[in-house]
Amino acid sequence: MIQKTKNYGQFIFLEKNRAIAKPRILALEKSIKQVGFIDSRPIIVSPKMEIIDGQARFEALKKLNMEITYQIEYGDKNELMVILNKAQQSWQFRDYVDFYANDNVTFYKKVKEISEIKSLQTSNALVIVAGTKVPGDKVKIGYEFQINPFANEIVNFLIKASLTLPYWKTHKFVYSIVELFKKTNTKQRDILLKKIPTIPQQVTVSDYLFYFENILNKYKKKDDLKIKLISAK
Structure with a gap:
């Protein structure tokens, strides 16, 4: 009743x-x-x-x-x-991002801005702007994460990669680039970008990082320290 x-x-x-x-x-x-x-x-x-x-x-x-x-x-x-x-019909991440961006929340304004660059999509933009995986429940309540200082550089890197890589917008590749920026310098990333066309699509983020690691160590100077992008198991 x-x-x-x-x-x-x-x-x-x-x-x-x-x-x-x-x-x-x-x-x-x-x-x-x-x-x-x-x-x-x-x-x-x-x-x-x-x-x-x-x-x-x-x-x-x-x-x-x-x-x-x-x-x-x-x-x-x-x-x-x-x-x-x-x-119940639930909102998509894009709906929450749009709402909080329209509510003038800085983090979500940045996510929306990046998601619209070459149709990068909301899930990729969230990882790029936060610099890490983003819990869905935090997005729903409008939690304001700290903005990744490398966000714009990562987007520029991806745009350059898009010229030769058909899978450049896949989530695992994008996340691997986010991780790459945490552990490399500009010179190393420039070297990797030149070798991007030779990189086949991988199954996991760790696979990409292992591939990046091998390329960078192959072209490092003799006296430079060995580059380690993935933690030892």
Whole structure:
């Protein structure tokens, strides 16, 4: 049975449920203002009023000072929560990046800018700008990472590589270049760039780094230290 209330305090948030993303709440607010709340999509709660599905809808309705439309389900709340969350249409990383970039968050503005260069794509831009792998849950809440000081240089390197490498935009290659910049200097990267056309597509990031390592050590000066790009296993 569907019920309604404005007693927001009786609802309980479950720790196991996924984090609420701010852009999702704001998008719902906008939608509700335009067309109203559809009662056929009530918030699902347990008999203890724990929100199983509909945290973002709850927050949007609360902010608009509207009644909460809810329905009590008497099944296992953890199982229901997983099933319902998976069934929902989720935002892509690009949607979150666009939202926070439009909200003037510096890190995401930079990610958006780089993602649009030669269609580098959001997943690659996130790695380039952060200088490391980026947890998806951090992106959803708009966490502002420190901007990688090599970001622009990495993009320029990739653009030059694109002239001869058909796979230059693959995520593993891009990530290997991000790692390369952490452990090499400009002269070494220039040497590698000249040899880029000879590098076949690899399966893993480690494979690329091993290949780079061999090339750089082959062309290093006799008295230079041996270059090590991957950690010993």
